[in-house]
Amino acid sequence: MERIASSLLSSQSSSYVAALVTIVLTVTVSTVYLYKEFLLSRSCNDNNSNSTTIFSKIPFAPNSIPVLGHALSYKKDPVGYLQHCTATLGPIFTLNMAGKHMIMICDKELQQQLAILPESVLSARQAVADIGFEQTLGILNVHEGTSLHKGIIKGYMMTQQQNKHKQNQGQGNDLWIMALRESMHLELQQHYQHQQQPGSKDDDNDDTVEFFHFIRRVMLRTTIRVFLGSSFLHQWSQFDFIHAFMEFQDTLEDVTAKSVILPKPLALVLLLWPLQRKRLELQRIIETRLKDIHKIDTTVTNCCSNSSSTTTTTTTTTTTTGFWLHAMQTEHGYDDSDDSISKIAELIVGLLFAAHKNPAIGAAQSFLLLQQELDHAQKEHCREEAHNLLITNDNNTAPTTPQPSTTSSASFLRRVCLETLRVTAHSIGAVRTVQKDVTVNNNNNNNTTVRIPKGSNLAFSHIIPNIAPSIWDGISSSSKSDTTTSTATNTNTSSFNWNHSISLYQDEYSFTTFSNGIHKCPGQELALQLMVGVVALLLVEYTVELPCTKQIPPLSFERATLAQRTGPVMVTVRKK
Numbered sequence: 001m002e003r004i005a006s007s008l009l010s011s012q013s014s015s016y017v018a019a020l021v022t023i024v025l026t027v028t029v030s031t032v033y034l035y036k037e038f039l040l041s042r043s044c045n046d047n048n049s050n051s052t053t054i055f056s057k058i059p060f061a062p063n064s065i066p067v068l069g070h071a072l073s074y075k076k077d078p079v080g081y082l083q084h085c086t087a088t089l090g091p092i093f094t095l096n097m098a099g100k101h102m103i104m105i106c107d108k109e110l111q112q113q114l115a116i117l118p119e120s121v122l123s124a125r126q127a128v129a130d131i132g133f134e135q136t137l138g139i140l141n142v143h144e145g146t147s148l149h150k151g152i153i154k155g156y157m158m159t160q161q162q163n164k165h166k167q168n169q170g171q172g173n174d175l176w177i178m179a180l181r182e183s184m185h186l187e188l189q190q191h192y193q194h195q196q197q198p199g200s201k202d203d204d205n206d207d208t209v210e211f212f213h214f215i216r217r218v219m220l221r222t223t224i225r226v227f228l229g230s231s232f233l234h235q236w237s238q239f240d241f242i243h244a245f246m247e248f249q250d251t252l253e254d255v256t257a258k259s260v261i262l263p264k265p266l267a268l269v270l271l272l273w274p275l276q277r278k279r280l281e282l283q284r285i286i287e288t289r290l291k292d293i294h295k296i297d298t299t300v301t302n303c304c305s306n307s308s309s310t311t312t313t314t315t316t317t318t319t320t321t322g323f324w325l326h327a328m329q330t331e332h333g334y335d336d337s338d339d340s341i342s343k344i345a346e347l348i349v350g351l352l353f354a355a356h357k358n359p360a361i362g363a364a365q366s367f368l369l370l371q372q373e374l375d376h377a378q379k380e381h382c383r384e385e386a387h388n389l390l391i392t393n394d395n396n397t398a399p400t401t402p403q404p405s406t407t408s409s410a411s412f413l414r415r416v417c418l419e420t421l422r423v424t425a426h427s428i429g430a431v432r433t434v435q436k437d438v439t440v441n442n443n444n445n446n447n448t449t450v451r452i453p454k455g456s457n458l459a460f461s462h463i464i465p466n467i468a469p470s471i472w473d474g475i476s477s478s479s480k481s482d483t484t485t486s487t488a489t490n491t492n493t494s495s496f497n498w499n500h501s502i503s504l505y506q507d508e509y510s511f512t513t514f515s516n517g518i519h520k521c522p523g524q525e526l527a528l529q530l531m532v533g534v535v536a537l538l539l540v541e542y543t544v545e546l547p548c549t550k551q552i553p554p555l556s557f558e559r560a561t562l563a564q565r566t567g568p569v570m571v572t573v574r575k576k
Contacts, residue, residue: 055439056448058103059089060096069096071261078427078557079463082106086464090444095459098261102428102457106464108471108509113440114458115430115509115517122432122458124519130433130457132259135272136252136279140343141350149351150522152327157525175226177390180533181541183221187214188573211569212364215534217242219360222530223352227324231293241285248282249353251275253560279349286345291336293321324351359527361562363534366420368569370535371546373496378412385413386536415498417531418505422466423496424555424563425513429462462512463557471510472500513562538573545572 062085063073074081074095082104085093091107105111114122125142133142188207191214195206220242224232233241255275259267321329325344334340370382434456442448452458465471508516514524521527538544546552546569553567 055451056442058450058452059093061085061089061093061104064096068098071096071098075558079467082427082461082464090442091464092440092442092450100260100457102431102459103452104428104459104461106461107444107468108465109443110440111460111465111512111516112509114432114438115460115515115519117438118518121434121436121438123435124430124432126433126435127431127457131256131431132267132272133256135268135276136255137350137353138279138283138346140346141353145347145350148332148347149324149354152324152331153522153526155327155331156323157522176222176529177533177537179222179225180218180530180537183218183225184534184537184542185575187217187221188575207574208570208572211368211571212361212564213568214571214573215364216246216357216360218534219363219530220245220352220356223356225322227322227351227355228348229293229322229325232289232322236289239285241289244282244285245352248278249357251278252353257560283342283345283349286348287341290341290344355523358562359530360534361564362417362421362424362527363531364569365424365562366417366531367535367538367544368546368552369420369496370416372552374416374498378498382413382416382535383539385411386539389413389532389536390540412498413535414528414532415500415502417528417535418511419496419498419500421513421531421562422472422505422511423463425462425466426560426562427461427463427557428459428560429512430460430515430519432458432460434458460512460515462515465510465512472497472504541576543572543574543576547571 061070061073061081064070065072070081074097085095085104086106091105091110093104093106095102095104105114119125124146128137129142137145188209191209192206221233224242252275255271259271262270328334328344328347334344370379374382434452434454437454438452440450440452442450505511508514508520514521514527552569553565555563556566557563
């Protein structure tokens with residue numbers, strides 16, 4: 001009590017000082033903001049008089065308000081607002097997101113010109129560093145992690161394909177199916193146990209879960225098992241690592257959204273450094289776990305055979321190592337030293353951050369939209385394909401789901417996932433910092449030339465090309481966000497089409513969900529395998545009772561992920 005009293009007294013005595021500090025900060029921020037607006041207006045009106053080329057101006061989006069700019073208009077309806085801007089201004093325009101200006105690139109042709117430019121011209125690393133990722137995810141993740149993960153995943157996928165061809169077996173797919181099946185069982189079991197504890201809520205509804213949260217836990221557990229090894233979570237009953245990591249990632253997303261509208265020094269003190277400390281605490285937990293892994297002896301399918309091995313026989317051996325951790329130890333020189341383990345722990349934070357959440361959202365959305373948009377015959381077709389896929393992998397024979405890299409068609413279940421990814425893509429996806437002046441040809445505006453000045457922030461919209469009427473036949477040009485539609489999915493459900501040519505999904509500039517150019521996501525096929533696997537298991541091995549279709553909350557594009565829902569989706573899940 002004495003401490004509380006002294007705290008109250010000290011807070012009263014310092015209230016005057018706090019008020020002065022608040023006033024000074026407000027004046028400073030306002031001055032900086034107005035000065036930036038002045039400089040930007042000058043740069044936008046500068047047509048580079050020293051050059052014979054006349055550059056077209058990059059227009060500002062409409063409905064800007066003081067200080068907040070276009071943030072409120074965008075927040076109200078991200079997709080609809082971007083569609084409106086594209087229709088009225090063209091595919092390149094500037095958004096002012098509460099002081100942070102972003103030049104939006106919203107069509108296929110412009111993205112084709114820009115996405116292939118090297119890091120020295122358009123920098124992804126600098127862009128994520130500018131929004132605080134050096135603090136929230138760590139310097140190692142920002143400057144080395146992406147390239148490292150990309151190389152390991154590409155090597156794994158190549159080995160997976162080679163093993164399929166050599167052995168005519170689906171060992172790549174069945175590994176993921178096995179991990180997903182076990183993870184789903186364990187997560188539902190843990191949910192039951194939690195509900196049965198004294199004082200827990202909803203004791204009479206043991207099998208009711210929030211769908212996206214449940215699938216996300218399943219996906220994160222699966223990712224940990226296959227990337228790091230089954231021993232990482234084995235017998236770890238005193239600490240819920242999955243909950244801790246999900247909470248950290250959600251906080252990171254919130255902190256990032258808030259920090260970009262503050263001056264960097266203020267954002268560091270109030271938001272970024274506190275979250276950095278939480279990340280370091282999480283890394284120390286991971287470090288301790290990595291040191292203990294060798295003590296755990298668990299029999300799992302050997303998913304980490306060296307890609308240079310000439311052995312072609314599938315075996316079950318004693319191992320505690322997933323393919324990513326194995327590659328770090330055998331191919332990238334990381335050992336059991338404290339320094340190596342510390343670096344691996346930091347890289348694991350970045351790996352899990354990137355690898356699990358969007359596939360989980362995509363899988364949950366695919367199952368929901370399958371139930372909402374397909375007729376009875378189509379649902380039965382999906383269920384039959386899911387049954388065949390699971391039986392095939394259980395029998396360790398060739399998978400029945402075709403792979404886009406080896407065939408010109410795809411299964412209907414796979415198409416459901418692809419179509420879901422098309423219409424739930426990020427409203428604002430890839431971000432880049434312009435390191436050198438860039439010129440692009442805007443063919444949508446009388447073939448004019450546009451100069452993007454050094455220092456600009458560039459952002460690619462993924463959703464706008466994905467729903468462009470000029471690319472995706474049969475999509476109404478008037479299709480836009482509508483939170484009151486009867487289908488309760490506020491964007492493009494009326495535009496769903498399961499019969500698009502597969503070539504459109506294979507064109508990274510028409511189907512931009514996995515980004516494009518030099519930064520195209522290397523884990524696209526892996527994510528699709530996971531999504532198809534989750535949907536197949538839910539269709540065949542579980543009974544999932546959804547609320548009335550009209551009661552499912554509409555899509556929400558507000559967060560920096562695939563579209564989620566505006567509210568919780570409560571479902572009943574039971575093992576058949």
